[in-house]
Amino acid sequence: xxxxxxxxxxxxxxxxxxxxxxxxxxxxxxxxxxxxxxxxxxxxxxxxxxxxxxxxxxxxxxxxxxxxxxxxxxxxxxxxxxxxxxxxxxxxxxxxxxxxxxxxxxxxxxxxxxxxxxxxxxxxxxxxxxxxxxxxxxxxxxxxxxxxxxxxxxxxxxxxxxxxxxxxxxxxxxxxxxxxxxxxxxxxxxxxxxxxxxxxxxxxxxxxxxxxxxxxxxxxxxxxxxxxxxxxxxxxxxxxxxxxxxxxxxxxxxxxxxxxxxxxxxxxxxxxxxxxxxxxxxxxxxxxxxxxxxxxxxxxxxxxxxxxxxxxxxxxxxxxxxxxxxxxxxxxxxxxxxxxxxxxxxxxxxxxxxxxxxxxxxxxxxxxxxxxxxxxxxxxxxxx
Numbered sequence: 001x002x003x004x005x006x007x008x009x010x011x012x013x014x015x016x017x018x019x020x021x022x023x024x025x026x027x028x029x030x031x032x033x034x035x036x037x038x039x040x041x042x043x044x045x046x047x048x049x050x051x052x053x054x055x056x057x058x059x060x061x062x063x064x065x066x067x068x069x070x071x072x073x074x075x076x077x078x079x080x081x082x083x084x085x086x087x088x089x090x091x092x093x094x095x096x097x098x099x100x101x102x103x104x105x106x107x108x109x110x111x112x113x114x115x116x117x118x119x120x121x122x123x124x125x126x127x128x129x130x131x132x133x134x135x136x137x138x139x140x141x142x143x144x145x146x147x148x149x150x151x152x153x154x155x156x157x158x159x160x161x162x163x164x165x166x167x168x169x170x171x172x173x174x175x176x177x178x179x180x181x182x183x184x185x186x187x188x189x190x191x192x193x194x195x196x197x198x199x200x201x202x203x204x205x206x207x208x209x210x211x212x213x214x215x216x217x218x219x220x221x222x223x224x225x226x227x228x229x230x231x232x233x234x235x236x237x238x239x240x241x242x243x244x245x246x247x248x249x250x251x252x253x254x255x256x257x258x259x260x261x262x263x264x265x266x267x268x269x270x271x272x273x274x275x276x277x278x279x280x281x282x283x284x285x286x287x288x289x290x291x292x293x294x295x296x297x298x299x300x301x302x303x304x305x306x307x308x309x310x311x312x313x314x315x316x317x318x319x320x321x322x323x324x325x326x327x328x329x330x331x332x333x334x335x336x337x338x339x340x341x342x343x344x345x346x347x348x349x350x351x352x353x354x355x356x357x358x359x360x361x362x363x364x365x366x367x368x369x370x371x372x373x374x375x376x377x378x379x380x381x382x383x384x
Contacts, residue, residue: 026061033093150200152260203286207259266366
Protein backbone atom coordinates (compact mmCIF):
# COMPACT_ATOMS: atom_id res chain seq x y z
CA UNK A 1 0.00 0.00 0.00
CA UNK A 2 1.34 3.42 -0.94
CA UNK A 3 -0.53 5.24 1.85
CA UNK A 4 1.97 5.46 4.74
CA UNK A 5 1.30 5.45 8.45
CA UNK A 6 1.00 8.98 9.78
CA UNK A 7 0.32 10.74 13.07
CA UNK A 8 -1.96 13.75 12.65
CA UNK A 9 -3.45 16.29 15.04
CA UNK A 10 -6.40 17.56 13.11
CA UNK A 11 -8.33 18.39 15.22
CA UNK A 12 -7.45 15.59 17.66
CA UNK A 13 -4.47 13.21 17.67
CA UNK A 14 -5.08 10.66 14.90
CA UNK A 15 -3.06 7.48 14.62
CA UNK A 16 -3.58 6.62 10.97
CA UNK A 17 -2.38 3.48 9.22
CA UNK A 18 -2.70 -0.26 8.83
CA UNK A 19 -2.29 -2.40 11.94
CA UNK A 20 -2.48 0.49 14.37
CA UNK A 21 -5.22 -1.17 16.39
CA UNK A 22 -2.27 -2.93 18.06
CA UNK A 23 -1.54 0.39 19.81
CA UNK A 24 -4.97 0.60 21.46
CA UNK A 25 -3.90 -0.23 25.02
CA UNK A 26 -0.94 2.14 24.87
CA UNK A 27 -3.09 5.07 23.78
CA UNK A 28 -5.69 4.32 26.46
CA UNK A 29 -3.00 4.40 29.13
CA UNK A 30 -1.53 7.61 27.70
CA UNK A 31 -4.81 9.45 28.32
CA UNK A 32 -5.32 7.97 31.79
CA UNK A 33 -7.71 5.13 31.02
CA UNK A 34 -6.94 2.02 33.06
CA UNK A 35 -10.28 0.19 32.91
CA UNK A 36 -12.08 1.00 29.67
CA UNK A 37 -15.51 -0.07 28.50
CA UNK A 38 -15.48 -0.85 24.79
CA UNK A 39 -18.77 0.27 23.25
CA UNK A 40 -19.70 -1.31 19.93
CA UNK A 41 -22.84 -2.41 18.10
CA UNK A 42 -24.61 -5.75 18.09
CA UNK A 43 -23.39 -6.79 14.66
CA UNK A 44 -19.74 -6.03 15.40
CA UNK A 45 -19.61 -7.57 18.86
CA UNK A 46 -18.92 -11.11 17.67
CA UNK A 47 -16.68 -10.30 14.70
CA UNK A 48 -12.93 -10.97 14.59
CA UNK A 49 -11.96 -7.27 14.54
CA UNK A 50 -13.73 -6.74 17.86
CA UNK A 51 -12.07 -9.79 19.39
CA UNK A 52 -8.77 -8.43 18.11
CA UNK A 53 -9.36 -5.12 19.89
CA UNK A 54 -10.40 -6.88 23.10
CA UNK A 55 -7.30 -9.07 22.92
CA UNK A 56 -5.12 -5.95 22.64
CA UNK A 57 -6.88 -4.47 25.67
CA UNK A 58 -6.51 -7.69 27.65
CA UNK A 59 -2.85 -8.12 26.80
CA UNK A 60 -2.25 -4.53 27.91
CA UNK A 61 -3.82 -5.18 31.31
CA UNK A 62 -7.02 -3.23 30.61
CA UNK A 63 -9.51 -6.11 30.74
CA UNK A 64 -11.97 -6.92 27.97
CA UNK A 65 -15.25 -5.32 29.05
CA UNK A 66 -17.68 -4.66 26.21
CA UNK A 67 -21.16 -3.16 25.81
CA UNK A 68 -22.96 -3.81 22.53
CA UNK A 69 -26.66 -3.08 23.08
CA UNK A 70 -26.55 -0.30 20.51
CA UNK A 71 -29.36 0.22 18.01
CA UNK A 72 -28.68 1.52 14.47
CA UNK A 73 -30.24 4.81 15.58
CA UNK A 74 -29.26 4.80 19.28
CA UNK A 75 -31.59 6.29 21.87
CA UNK A 76 -31.64 7.24 25.51
CA UNK A 77 -32.60 3.68 26.48
CA UNK A 78 -29.38 2.35 24.94
CA UNK A 79 -27.51 5.10 26.75
CA UNK A 80 -29.03 4.24 30.13
CA UNK A 81 -28.18 0.56 29.66
CA UNK A 82 -24.61 1.44 28.74
CA UNK A 83 -24.22 3.74 31.73
CA UNK A 84 -25.45 0.96 34.04
CA UNK A 85 -22.75 -1.38 32.68
CA UNK A 86 -20.13 1.38 32.86
CA UNK A 87 -20.85 2.18 36.51
CA UNK A 88 -21.26 -1.44 37.60
CA UNK A 89 -17.87 -2.24 36.11
CA UNK A 90 -16.10 0.70 37.72
CA UNK A 91 -14.83 1.92 34.36
CA UNK A 92 -12.84 5.12 33.90
CA UNK A 93 -13.02 5.67 30.14
CA UNK A 94 -14.76 4.62 26.95
CA UNK A 95 -13.43 3.07 23.74
CA UNK A 96 -15.90 3.91 20.98
CA UNK A 97 -15.49 1.08 18.47
CA UNK A 98 -17.53 0.81 15.31
CA UNK A 99 -19.62 2.96 13.01
CA UNK A 100 -21.43 6.16 13.79
CA UNK A 101 -23.99 4.54 16.08
CA UNK A 102 -21.40 3.00 18.39
CA UNK A 103 -19.20 6.08 18.33
CA UNK A 104 -22.10 8.39 19.14
CA UNK A 105 -23.49 6.20 21.92
CA UNK A 106 -20.05 5.67 23.44
CA UNK A 107 -19.65 9.43 23.62
CA UNK A 108 -23.04 9.78 25.34
CA UNK A 109 -22.05 7.19 27.96
CA UNK A 110 -18.79 9.03 28.62
CA UNK A 111 -20.66 12.32 28.85
CA UNK A 112 -23.52 11.32 31.14
CA UNK A 113 -22.26 8.47 33.36
CA UNK A 114 -21.07 10.74 36.17
CA UNK A 115 -23.18 13.88 35.72
CA UNK A 116 -25.55 15.01 38.46
CA UNK A 117 -28.84 13.04 38.51
CA UNK A 118 -31.09 15.98 37.61
CA UNK A 119 -29.25 16.71 34.34
CA UNK A 120 -30.91 15.16 31.29
CA UNK A 121 -28.96 14.43 28.13
CA UNK A 122 -31.57 16.50 26.28
CA UNK A 123 -30.45 19.50 28.34
CA UNK A 124 -27.16 19.34 26.40
CA UNK A 125 -28.55 19.66 22.89
CA UNK A 126 -26.38 21.69 20.54
CA UNK A 127 -28.24 24.93 21.19
CA UNK A 128 -26.47 28.16 22.18
CA UNK A 129 -24.24 27.36 25.19
CA UNK A 130 -26.35 24.56 26.66
CA UNK A 131 -23.20 22.41 26.89
CA UNK A 132 -22.09 24.53 29.85
CA UNK A 133 -24.82 22.86 31.92
CA UNK A 134 -22.62 19.75 32.10
CA UNK A 135 -19.73 19.38 34.54
CA UNK A 136 -16.78 19.07 32.16
CA UNK A 137 -14.64 17.45 34.85
CA UNK A 138 -17.10 14.53 35.01
CA UNK A 139 -16.78 13.56 31.34
CA UNK A 140 -14.79 10.36 30.93
CA UNK A 141 -11.90 10.24 28.45
CA UNK A 142 -12.70 8.78 25.04
CA UNK A 143 -10.62 6.82 22.56
CA UNK A 144 -12.30 6.41 19.17
CA UNK A 145 -11.74 3.54 16.74
CA UNK A 146 -13.91 3.80 13.61
CA UNK A 147 -14.61 0.60 11.70
CA UNK A 148 -16.57 2.32 8.93
CA UNK A 149 -15.68 5.26 6.70
CA UNK A 150 -18.62 7.63 6.86
CA UNK A 151 -19.83 9.59 9.85
CA UNK A 152 -16.49 11.02 10.97
CA UNK A 153 -17.74 11.00 14.56
CA UNK A 154 -14.21 10.00 15.55
CA UNK A 155 -13.10 13.62 15.04
CA UNK A 156 -16.23 15.37 16.27
CA UNK A 157 -17.39 17.06 19.47
CA UNK A 158 -20.97 15.83 19.28
CA UNK A 159 -23.13 12.74 19.07
CA UNK A 160 -26.57 12.08 17.60
CA UNK A 161 -29.17 10.52 19.89
CA UNK A 162 -32.76 9.67 18.97
CA UNK A 163 -35.49 10.50 21.46
CA UNK A 164 -37.53 7.30 21.61
CA UNK A 165 -40.66 9.20 22.68
CA UNK A 166 -40.70 12.01 20.12
CA UNK A 167 -38.78 10.09 17.42
CA UNK A 168 -36.60 13.13 16.89
CA UNK A 169 -32.85 13.00 16.45
CA UNK A 170 -30.95 15.45 18.62
CA UNK A 171 -27.35 16.58 18.33
CA UNK A 172 -25.72 16.52 21.77
CA UNK A 173 -22.62 18.69 22.02
CA UNK A 174 -19.75 19.28 24.39
CA UNK A 175 -16.16 20.28 23.55
CA UNK A 176 -14.86 17.42 25.72
CA UNK A 177 -16.65 14.87 23.55
CA UNK A 178 -13.73 15.20 21.17
CA UNK A 179 -11.89 11.88 21.50
CA UNK A 180 -8.56 12.18 23.24
CA UNK A 181 -7.03 9.88 20.63
CA UNK A 182 -8.43 8.40 17.41
CA UNK A 183 -7.08 5.25 15.79
CA UNK A 184 -7.84 5.11 12.06
CA UNK A 185 -6.85 1.65 10.89
CA UNK A 186 -8.20 1.01 7.38
CA UNK A 187 -7.78 -2.74 7.83
CA UNK A 188 -10.71 -2.63 10.26
CA UNK A 189 -13.04 -1.51 7.45
CA UNK A 190 -12.28 -4.36 5.04
CA UNK A 191 -15.04 -6.62 6.36
CA UNK A 192 -17.86 -4.12 6.01
CA UNK A 193 -20.89 -5.49 4.12
CA UNK A 194 -21.33 -3.88 0.70
CA UNK A 195 -24.43 -1.90 1.67
CA UNK A 196 -22.63 -0.44 4.71
CA UNK A 197 -19.62 0.46 2.59
CA UNK A 198 -22.01 2.23 0.21
CA UNK A 199 -24.12 4.02 2.81
CA UNK A 200 -21.26 5.17 5.00
CA UNK A 201 -19.27 6.30 1.99
CA UNK A 202 -22.18 8.38 0.75
CA UNK A 203 -22.53 9.83 4.23
CA UNK A 204 -18.97 11.12 3.91
CA UNK A 205 -19.84 12.62 0.52
CA UNK A 206 -22.96 14.27 1.97
CA UNK A 207 -20.92 15.85 4.77
CA UNK A 208 -18.36 17.22 2.32
CA UNK A 209 -20.96 18.38 -0.20
CA UNK A 210 -23.15 20.18 2.31
CA UNK A 211 -20.18 21.81 4.01
CA UNK A 212 -18.88 22.95 0.63
CA UNK A 213 -22.26 24.45 -0.30
CA UNK A 214 -23.01 26.04 3.08
CA UNK A 215 -23.21 29.85 2.84
CA UNK A 216 -21.23 30.39 6.04
CA UNK A 217 -17.65 31.66 5.97
CA UNK A 218 -15.06 29.02 6.80
CA UNK A 219 -12.34 28.77 4.11
CA UNK A 220 -10.49 25.96 5.90
CA UNK A 221 -13.57 23.75 5.91
CA UNK A 222 -14.26 24.74 2.30
CA UNK A 223 -10.91 23.36 1.14
CA UNK A 224 -11.19 20.21 3.22
CA UNK A 225 -14.70 19.55 1.87
CA UNK A 226 -13.58 19.92 -1.73
CA UNK A 227 -10.73 17.42 -1.44
CA UNK A 228 -12.97 15.09 0.58
CA UNK A 229 -15.47 14.99 -2.28
CA UNK A 230 -12.70 14.12 -4.73
CA UNK A 231 -11.52 11.26 -2.54
CA UNK A 232 -15.04 9.81 -2.32
CA UNK A 233 -15.78 9.99 -6.03
CA UNK A 234 -12.42 8.38 -6.79
CA UNK A 235 -12.33 5.69 -4.11
CA UNK A 236 -15.85 4.67 -3.10
CA UNK A 237 -16.47 2.77 -6.36
CA UNK A 238 -13.16 0.98 -5.85
CA UNK A 239 -13.91 -0.27 -2.34
CA UNK A 240 -17.45 -1.25 -3.30
CA UNK A 241 -16.11 -3.32 -6.20
CA UNK A 242 -13.08 -4.68 -4.32
CA UNK A 243 -13.47 -4.69 -0.52
CA UNK A 244 -9.82 -5.74 -0.17
CA UNK A 245 -8.48 -2.56 -1.83
CA UNK A 246 -6.73 -1.30 1.29
CA UNK A 247 -5.36 1.84 -0.34
CA UNK A 248 -8.85 2.95 -1.40
CA UNK A 249 -10.12 1.99 2.07
CA UNK A 250 -7.49 4.29 3.57
CA UNK A 251 -8.55 7.17 1.33
CA UNK A 252 -12.21 6.64 2.30
CA UNK A 253 -11.27 6.67 5.97
CA UNK A 254 -9.54 10.01 5.40
CA UNK A 255 -12.56 11.36 3.51
CA UNK A 256 -14.87 10.42 6.38
CA UNK A 257 -12.78 12.34 8.90
CA UNK A 258 -12.47 15.25 6.48
CA UNK A 259 -16.25 15.45 6.09
CA UNK A 260 -16.78 15.68 9.83
CA UNK A 261 -14.11 18.37 10.18
CA UNK A 262 -15.57 20.27 7.21
CA UNK A 263 -19.14 20.39 8.44
CA UNK A 264 -18.14 22.83 11.14
CA UNK A 265 -19.08 25.14 8.24
CA UNK A 266 -22.62 23.81 8.26
CA UNK A 267 -24.94 21.12 6.93
CA UNK A 268 -28.19 21.55 5.03
CA UNK A 269 -31.31 20.02 3.55
CA UNK A 270 -29.81 16.58 2.94
CA UNK A 271 -29.41 16.08 6.67
CA UNK A 272 -32.57 17.99 7.56
CA UNK A 273 -34.55 15.44 5.57
CA UNK A 274 -32.59 12.32 6.48
CA UNK A 275 -32.60 12.91 10.24
CA UNK A 276 -36.42 12.72 10.65
CA UNK A 277 -36.72 9.89 8.11
CA UNK A 278 -34.11 7.90 10.03
CA UNK A 279 -35.71 8.65 13.38
CA UNK A 280 -39.22 7.63 12.27
CA UNK A 281 -38.42 4.74 9.92
CA UNK A 282 -35.06 3.48 11.24
CA UNK A 283 -33.39 3.85 7.84
CA UNK A 284 -29.62 3.86 7.46
CA UNK A 285 -28.47 7.47 7.77
CA UNK A 286 -25.91 7.54 4.98
CA UNK A 287 -28.16 5.63 2.58
CA UNK A 288 -30.96 8.12 3.26
CA UNK A 289 -28.57 11.00 2.63
CA UNK A 290 -27.60 9.47 -0.70
CA UNK A 291 -31.21 8.91 -1.70
CA UNK A 292 -32.21 12.58 -1.32
CA UNK A 293 -28.93 14.08 -2.57
CA UNK A 294 -29.88 14.58 -6.25
CA UNK A 295 -33.18 16.24 -5.35
CA UNK A 296 -31.49 18.53 -2.83
CA UNK A 297 -29.00 19.56 -5.50
CA UNK A 298 -31.96 20.57 -7.68
CA UNK A 299 -33.58 22.38 -4.76
CA UNK A 300 -30.44 24.44 -4.15
CA UNK A 301 -29.36 24.88 -7.77
CA UNK A 302 -29.92 28.63 -8.02
CA UNK A 303 -27.75 29.23 -4.96
CA UNK A 304 -24.95 26.74 -5.63
CA UNK A 305 -24.63 26.25 -9.39
CA UNK A 306 -21.45 28.28 -9.83
CA UNK A 307 -19.83 26.69 -6.79
CA UNK A 308 -20.70 23.17 -7.95
CA UNK A 309 -19.25 23.95 -11.40
CA UNK A 310 -15.93 24.78 -9.74
CA UNK A 311 -16.05 21.59 -7.67
CA UNK A 312 -16.82 19.49 -10.73
CA UNK A 313 -13.84 20.98 -12.55
CA UNK A 314 -11.53 20.24 -9.61
CA UNK A 315 -12.78 16.67 -9.21
CA UNK A 316 -12.57 16.02 -12.94
CA UNK A 317 -16.29 15.66 -13.65
CA UNK A 318 -17.26 17.17 -17.03
CA UNK A 319 -20.49 19.06 -17.64
CA UNK A 320 -20.63 21.55 -14.78
CA UNK A 321 -23.63 21.36 -12.45
CA UNK A 322 -25.56 18.89 -14.63
CA UNK A 323 -22.49 16.70 -14.93
CA UNK A 324 -21.96 16.73 -11.17
CA UNK A 325 -25.60 15.81 -10.52
CA UNK A 326 -25.40 13.04 -13.11
CA UNK A 327 -22.25 11.73 -11.41
CA UNK A 328 -24.09 11.55 -8.07
CA UNK A 329 -27.00 9.69 -9.69
CA UNK A 330 -24.61 7.29 -11.43
CA UNK A 331 -22.68 6.69 -8.20
CA UNK A 332 -25.92 5.98 -6.33
CA UNK A 333 -26.99 3.53 -9.02
CA UNK A 334 -23.66 1.71 -8.92
CA UNK A 335 -23.99 1.37 -5.15
CA UNK A 336 -27.62 0.15 -5.34
CA UNK A 337 -28.92 3.14 -3.37
CA UNK A 338 -32.75 3.39 -3.50
CA UNK A 339 -33.84 6.05 -5.98
CA UNK A 340 -36.66 7.47 -3.87
CA UNK A 341 -37.82 7.71 -0.28
CA UNK A 342 -40.86 5.66 -1.32
CA UNK A 343 -38.52 2.76 -2.04
CA UNK A 344 -37.07 3.24 1.45
CA UNK A 345 -40.53 2.77 2.96
CA UNK A 346 -41.56 6.39 3.57
CA UNK A 347 -45.33 6.84 3.44
CA UNK A 348 -46.99 9.86 1.78
CA UNK A 349 -49.27 10.40 4.76
CA UNK A 350 -46.23 11.11 6.94
CA UNK A 351 -44.78 13.90 4.79
CA UNK A 352 -46.42 16.76 6.68
CA UNK A 353 -45.03 15.41 9.96
CA UNK A 354 -41.59 14.86 8.42
CA UNK A 355 -41.63 18.40 7.03
CA UNK A 356 -42.21 19.86 10.48
CA UNK A 357 -39.44 17.72 11.90
CA UNK A 358 -37.06 18.75 9.11
CA UNK A 359 -37.69 22.43 9.82
CA UNK A 360 -36.87 21.85 13.49
CA UNK A 361 -33.59 20.12 12.64
CA UNK A 362 -30.58 22.40 13.22
CA UNK A 363 -29.05 21.35 9.89
CA UNK A 364 -31.62 23.34 7.94
CA UNK A 365 -29.98 26.57 9.12
CA UNK A 366 -26.93 25.86 6.97
CA UNK A 367 -28.81 25.23 3.73
CA UNK A 368 -27.96 27.66 0.90
CA UNK A 369 -31.67 28.10 0.07
CA UNK A 370 -33.78 29.18 3.08
CA UNK A 371 -36.05 26.29 4.03
CA UNK A 372 -39.74 27.10 4.45
CA UNK A 373 -42.70 24.88 5.16
CA UNK A 374 -43.84 25.16 1.55
CA UNK A 375 -40.57 24.47 -0.23
CA UNK A 376 -39.50 21.75 2.23
CA UNK A 377 -42.79 19.92 1.70
CA UNK A 378 -42.26 20.23 -2.05
CA UNK A 379 -38.75 18.83 -1.64
CA UNK A 380 -40.10 15.80 0.21
CA UNK A 381 -42.59 15.31 -2.64
CA UNK A 382 -39.74 15.40 -5.13
CA UNK A 383 -37.88 12.76 -3.11
CA UNK A 384 -40.88 10.41 -3.32
